[in-house]
Ligand SMILES: Nc1ncnc2c1ncn2[C@@H]1O[C@H](COP(=O)(O)OP(=O)(O)OP(=O)(O)O)[C@@H](O)[C@H]1O
């Protein structure tokens with residue numbers, strides 16, 4: 001087996017043994033089930049299938065949960081190995097540093113994928129049990145939600161490596177990861193909302209705001225899933241852009257893809273500077 | 277194929293701490309070199325330079341003629357760091373198989389390595405359940421897997437009981453016979469029990485000794501102690517006559533240079549009535565080690 005695959009496999013195995021897979025699956029499933037059940041109480045008023053309603057609320061929740069889980073998976077990747085002394089062992093072998101990061105990335109992504117696939121599957125089964133067959137469109141929407149959640153997770157796993165490779169202590173890396181999470185999924189949106197309120201219908205709202213929204217992979221994820229599910233449940237300021245051509249189609253996903261590649265590259269450079 | 281280590285006047289400082297100062301050492305294929313030194317003498321720093329983790333400020337470190345740390349050099353080397361904590365939930369076999377694969381060897385080689393260090397029985401258990409000595413042996417198994425030509429072992433015997441330590445040195449001797457070069461660090465000469473073909477001693481970043489143990493012992497020219505157990509009434513007279521110091525009333529201890537020993541013993545022989553017993557105590561390996569690693573004004577002035 002190639003070194004990259006050996007690292008990925010060990011990382012996935014550790015995720016399973018350390019209960020990371022179990023924990024994140026349980027968290028995601030509990031929230032998914034709750035949202036579906038909540039949605040089943042409201043479908044009487046809305047003219048949409050239960051699954052379609054649930055997808056909208058699930059995507060809003062995933063914006064917060066997926067980055068958090070991804071960062072928790074990855075913040076320890078380098079700093080933790082420095083702490084435990086195993087990074088010296090790994091770097092004493094002939095592997096290149098990028099191979100270490102790519103291997104860890106694949107392993108962590110596998111852990112997250114298991115959790116997302118299981119929780120989405122359970123949510124779909126529950127919605128179908130409560131509401132009858134929703135037809136192919138909402139099921140496709142759920143599959144798209146799961147796939148983009150994995151992509152969103154990939155971004156923050158990679159960003160977590162940046163945090164992990166730029167400090168030597170796991171504690172500091174954890175603090176950095178929490179800061180990144182707060183900034184990317186909470187503060188960024190608050191700042192955008194503030195800007196939107198302040199500028200009214202000005203240039204900011206029409207030309208800069210959509211780009212700023214796309215720049216943040218979490219918002220790009222939200223945009224994609226909202227335009228994809230085509231629901232009327234858009235209550236936030238995001239609604240303003242969802243009609244703009246920027247938000248149309250799959251190329252919104254270029255943002256998280258680019259972020260993943262960029263973050264891994266930065267992490268590789270940072271790891272190159274680490275003196276184990 | 278055999279490989280060698282060549283360290284050429286390497287210096288390394290961290291801020292104003294001179295961790296290594298002009299250290300030159302060479303290790304031939306099949307040779308075992310024990311690197312000794314007090315805490316902070318620079319042993320680990322030397323290992324990290326040989327792995328390419330840090331660059332020396334001056335001088336160079338070559339692995340089989342290659343720059344230390346390059347990929348080709350790392351192919352030849354295996355490392356056991358002084359502190360390492362393997363993931364607790366992996367089994368011993370999984371840990372060793374993982375490092376085997378990183379070195380480009382087959383995962384199945386893990387079994388043989390675990391057998392060699394005596395962990396064959398425990399290989400399927402999670403290493404979180406291992407004792408300290410077992411963890412140390414797991415580290416060793418990880419180092420020897422993949423048939424490395426050069427072993428860098430930082431305090432490999434710490435945490436091992438005397439029996440395991442013996443097994444360890446036997447294992448190393450076997451590997452050395454097959455041409456593996458071994459550089460191992462340790463804290464005391466007595467611990468080595470004369471099992472390294474060569475000993476080098478670092479003191480505050482300076483190399484203060486390098487040679488076979490017997491040579492170091494001879495060159496140290498440490499005094500020999502002669503302990504004389506006297507009849508109770510004669511302790512005072514013997515002490516006045518031979519000097520030295522009194523020990524608990526009925527003994528006198530005289531120290532002398534190696535070549536004075538016979539003369540003193542002969543003189544003592546003249547006083548059979550006063551003497552109950554004579555014990556000649558050669559300098560212990562610990563004393564030889566202390567001699568080299570103590571701050572020594574003579575040598576400091578020369579270096
Ligand atoms: N990264 C570093 N930054 C600053 N100082 C360092 C660093 N690494 C080592 N030193 C210093 O270099 C000196 C040599 O350290 P080194 O770890 O090589 O000692 P050692 O011989 O391995 O000691 P020990 O027997 O305690 O393991 C020490 O004074 C140490 O404080």
Ligand SMILES: [Mg+2]
Nearest residue numbers: 319320321358
């Ligand atoms: Mg050390």
